[in-house]
Amino acid sequence: MTQNFPSLSLVPKAREAQSAKDFKTDQEVRWCPGCGDYAVLAAVQSFMPELGLARENIVFVSGIGCSSRFPYYMDTFGMHSIHGRAPAIATGLAASRQDLSVWVVTGDGDALSIGGNHLIHALRRNVNLKILLFNNRIYGLTKGQYSPTSELGKITKSTPLGSLDSPFNPVSLALGAEASFVARSIDSDRKHLTAVLRAAAAHRGTALVEIYQNCNIFNDNAFEPLKDPATRDEVTIRLEHGQPITWGAGAEHGVVRSPDSSLKVVETADVPASDLVVHDAHAMDPSHAFDLSRLAETSLARTPIGVFRDVDRPVYDDLMREQIDRATGTQGGPAGEDELTGLLAGSDTWTVR
Amino acid sequence: MATKGVRQLDRVIIRFAGDSGDGMQLTGDRFTTETASFGNDLSTLPDFPAEIRAPAGTLPGVSAFQLHFADHDIMTPGDRPDVLVAMNPAALKANLDDLERGADIIVNTDEFTKRNLTKVGYPSNPLDDGSLEAYNVHPIALTSMTVEALKDFDISKKEAERAKNMFALGLLSWLYNRPTEGTLAFLRTKFARSPQIMEANVTAFETGWSFGETTEDFSVSYEVKPAQLAPGRYRNISGNLALSYGLVAAAQRSGLPLFLGSYPITPASDILHELSKHKRFGVRTFQAEDEIAAVGAALGAAYGGSLAVTSTSGPGLALKAETIGLGVSLELPLIVVNVQRAGPSTGMPTKTEQADLLQAMFGRNGEAPVPIVAPRSPADCFDTALEAARIATTFRVPVILLSDGYLANGSEPWRIPEVADLPDLHVQFATETNAEVDGRATFLPYVRDSATLARPWALPGTAGLEHRIGGIEKADRTGNISYDPANHDFMVRTRQAKVDAVAATIGPTEVEDPSGRARVLVLGWGSTYGPIGAACRRVRAAGKDVAQAHLRHLNPFPADLGEVLRRYDKVLVPEMNLGYGFGGQLSMLLRAKYLVDAVGYNQVRGMPFKADELAAVITTVTEDLP
Numbered sequence A: 001m002t003q004n005f006p007s008l009s010l011v012p013k014a015r016e017a018q019s020a021k022d023f024k025t026d027q028e029v030r031w032c033p034g035c036g037d038y039a040v041l042a043a044v045q046s047f048m049p050e051l052g053l054a055r056e057n058i059v060f061v062s063g064i065g066c067s068s069r070f071p072y073y074m075d076t077f078g079m080h081s082i083h084g085r086a087p088a089i090a091t092g093l094a095a096s097r098q099d100l101s102v103w104v105v106t107g108d109g110d111a112l113s114i115g116g117n118h119l120i121h122a123l124r125r126n127v128n129l130k131i132l133l134f135n136n137r138i139y140g141l142t143k144g145q146y147s148p149t150s151e152l153g154k155i156t157k158s159t160p161l162g163s164l165d166s167p168f169n170p171v172s173l174a175l176g177a178e179a180s181f182v183a184r185s186i187d188s189d190r191k192h193l194t195a196v197l198r199a200a201a202a203h204r205g206t207a208l209v210e211i212y213q214n215c216n217i218f219n220d221n222a223f224e225p226l227k228d229p230a231t232r233d234e235v236t237i238r239l240e241h242g243q244p245i246t247w248g249a250g251a252e253h254g255v256v257r258s259p260d261s262s263l264k265v266v267e268t269a270d271v272p273a274s275d276l277v278v279h280d281a282h283a284m285d286p287s288h289a290f291d292l293s294r295l296a297e298t299s300l301a302r303t304p305i306g307v308f309r310d311v312d313r314p315v316y317d318d319l320m321r322e323q324i325d326r327a328t329g330t331q332g333g334p335a336g337e338d339e340l341t342g343l344l345a346g347s348d349t350w351t352v353r
Numbered sequence B: 001m002a003t004k005g006v007r008q009l010d011r012v013i014i015r016f017a018g019d020s021g022d023g024m025q026l027t028g029d030r031f032t033t034e035t036a037s038f039g040n041d042l043s044t045l046p047d048f049p050a051e052i053r054a055p056a057g058t059l060p061g062v063s064a065f066q067l068h069f070a071d072h073d074i075m076t077p078g079d080r081p082d083v084l085v086a087m088n089p090a091a092l093k094a095n096l097d098d099l100e101r102g103a104d105i106i107v108n109t110d111e112f113t114k115r116n117l118t119k120v121g122y123p124s125n126p127l128d129d130g131s132l133e134a135y136n137v138h139p140i141a142l143t144s145m146t147v148e149a150l151k152d153f154d155i156s157k158k159e160a161e162r163a164k165n166m167f168a169l170g171l172l173s174w175l176y177n178r179p180t181e182g183t184l185a186f187l188r189t190k191f192a193r194s195p196q197i198m199e200a201n202v203t204a205f206e207t208g209w210s211f212g213e214t215t216e217d218f219s220v221s222y223e224v225k226p227a228q229l230a231p232g233r234y235r236n237i238s239g240n241l242a243l244s245y246g247l248v249a250a251a252q253r254s255g256l257p258l259f260l261g262s263y264p265i266t267p268a269s270d271i272l273h274e275l276s277k278h279k280r281f282g283v284r285t286f287q288a289e290d291e292i293a294a295v296g297a298a299l300g301a302a303y304g305g306s307l308a309v310t311s312t313s314g315p316g317l318a319l320k321a322e323t324i325g326l327g328v329s330l331e332l333p334l335i336v337v338n339v340q341r342a343g344p345s346t347g348m349p350t351k352t353e354q355a356d357l358l359q360a361m362f363g364r365n366g367e368a369p370v371p372i373v374a375p376r377s378p379a380d381c382f383d384t385a386l387e388a389a390r391i392a393t394t395f396r397v398p399v400i401l402l403s404d405g406y407l408a409n410g411s412e413p414w415r416i417p418e419v420a421d422l423p424d425l426h427v428q429f430a431t432e433t434n435a436e437v438d439g440r441a442t443f444l445p446y447v448r449d450s451a452t453l454a455r456p457w458a459l460p461g462t463a464g465l466e467h468r469i470g471g472i473e474k475a476d477r478t479g480n481i482s483y484d485p486a487n488h489d490f491m492v493r494t495r496q497a498k499v500d501a502v503a504a505t506i507g508p509t510e511v512e513d514p515s516g517r518a519r520v521l522v523l524g525w526g527s528t529y530g531p532i533g534a535a536c537r538r539v540r541a542a543g544k545d546v547a548q549a550h551l552r553h554l555n556p557f558p559a560d561l562g563e564v565l566r567r568y569d570k571v572l573v574p575e576m577n578l579g580y581g582f583g584g585q586l587s588m589l590l591r592a593k594y595l596v597d598a599v600g601y602n603q604v605r606g607m608p609f610k611a612d613e614l615a616a617v618i619t620t621v622t623e624d625l626p
């Protein structure tokens, strides 16, 4: 069941076959019963064996928040760090260790509020990181304040009369930050989530996976329209590379390009099939992916999920390694003691006898 | 024409001063290199504005470089220049107060125009109004003579004028009989890509030299014999360079790859610049998006087994505080270099101060103790970097290294060490399970070494050692999340005990008390070593007894420090900080720890202490003893 992931060719392989159980720790999982985090944890644990990597070469780094407890439950190497800083810490680790598969687990507050700067710069640099952003549109661990993805007017403990700030669309934000891989999935849709994780793992560079996650304590049913069998087909746009973008039980909705080049939602019956926009996740120009990201309504009346963008561009840690390899490789390996002696002496010396 | 006489001097202090655009730092730097290669002992003090180009000709735009060189060993860049080179009225005005009467002043008369004089508030021209009578003024039309010498070159007037600093350098090089090959070779390399400019600068330099030989204005030239330093091979080195080399050496001596996470900040950026050149040594430099990411990335690299460093200045240290606390909790090795500058807030970025000791000591939430070390001179930055690496890797703890702006940019001769003589810093990573739980061999990340109390450094990629760590309080041994009261109490005490344990690995306090009769001890830390040492020499030369000790380790203190302090009737602690009303930052720590009446002498002027001022203070203290 292990697959071949060229993106992970520098990471040592597992010596024997693995199962989800191998990735479970002895620690009691302490999320609230019913929390969407459980489903994501289970999906990740079941997916990991597919990578076929030595467990000790996998590292999960998290920040602060409910989801950031994640590393404690993965029997790999793991670090539960501080609020917002996981992408920075993981960058240092990934940039100095080519033999590791580094995953970041973060939330909407952790990644988009206190750690926003690190997130956008990790995406810009395209470091070899897989970032799982659990978006529950609320602050859970601090007991229910609105978050940077909460809808405008959200009534919470800190906003009794409604929140005043407009939310981020994390996918649009990531694309604006030049992300080379951006996807969205849903905690409860194991199959879709696994497919997205697989695509993220296969990507070399930073992959941002936004996962809609239900916080049943402070923001229950926030994503219900996408989950309720009665509504989900009507509101969920499942993006598939190379396929026309359509949704609805009978694929009755689609999008076409308007003359002003913006996307326009249409009824598929009203337009020739050839006019329907076909999804191209590998388009170098990010405007296609960005346009798709804007189809999302905060109200969830319409939400694209799947891989928005998956393109190859220079990877920070690969470039860093190349610079060092070039410097050390051309002159017979890295500098030794003699060269250090030469460095310390420099070019202007004098001798006192 | 008769050759001029040569007069012997034992030491000289020269200050080059001009507009930020006049190339004074370069001129000073070249003169220093000439002087170093001649074999004098020397000490330098660059002093420049934070603005890249402050308005031309104004007082805030003055950039200066002071050099003290001698035929014997010296400790400071000198208090008062014997020679001032003033390229414009602003440079004269800004520096005149520092001169002793009788000092030589070389001025560029071309810049003494009505407009320039008015700009800095001179009501009349000081060159003609008699106000400089107490000095030995040499009025020289530096700019026009340079332009005249370069009139046959195919360069613009502006470019010709710009070479005036080389004219001045040539003149000074003649005046002090400096070797010139180095400078000529330097100019040829620096301007290799524009031969006209190169030739122009060389010509300006040579014209300046010949002018010295022929002008009536200088009747003699001077010579300062090479100094008798300890035998060995020497070079001149600045603090930031020595620190960078110390880190590269520490990486090689530990067998660990060096990783620097940094965000540009004055006066620490040169460490980032320097280390980014050393890919041959496997050095990875990461210019982060901010100070927090810089230390975060370094901590991530430390987790992965690098010798991890982050470099910054005071405001950056404030931003890094939370991550350093995480490092304390994770118990990972990390070197945090703080090149201190005058604060608070942005303060004076290019001016020196040592006011971050308490920030280094206490500037984190909860109890997060870290070892602190400080270099005493530019060259000592090398050894201190190695020492920081030793403590960090041995004890698995973030170490703060407190340099400062004066050390960073100042320079002195350095006896180049033999690499084989540098300390062996090899570390042992965890490779195997270290406990048995329920009959199963297991790895517990918080089982400790009994001597150092260090926990294992278990790198990702080591089979069988998979474990999770974090900033939440951990149970002893297992590292699992724990909110148990007794465990927290134990862990806080253990983290402190681990830092305290460093004291057992450092030498006793070295006290210099030549007569053995001193009743006053002058104790310092960091860059005040030079001025304090020079002041003590003066006091002793005047027949008084005084002892000097200087701390490299600020946390923990050497084990014998309390006993040493109690041996003296008076302990004087000069510091470039005020100490928040507690009489000085180090004084406060000494008083709190040893109940010793340490007396502070505190200045926060953004400049190093002057040795003569300190000597006066020490003299008063010795005379006031009952």
Ligand code: SF4
Residues within 6 Å of the ligand: A030, A031, A032, A034, A035, A036, A037, A066, A067, A136, A140, A141, A214, A215, A216, A217, A218
């Ligand atoms: S507060 Fe919400 S997000 Fe946090 S564990 Fe509970 S249900 Fe999950």
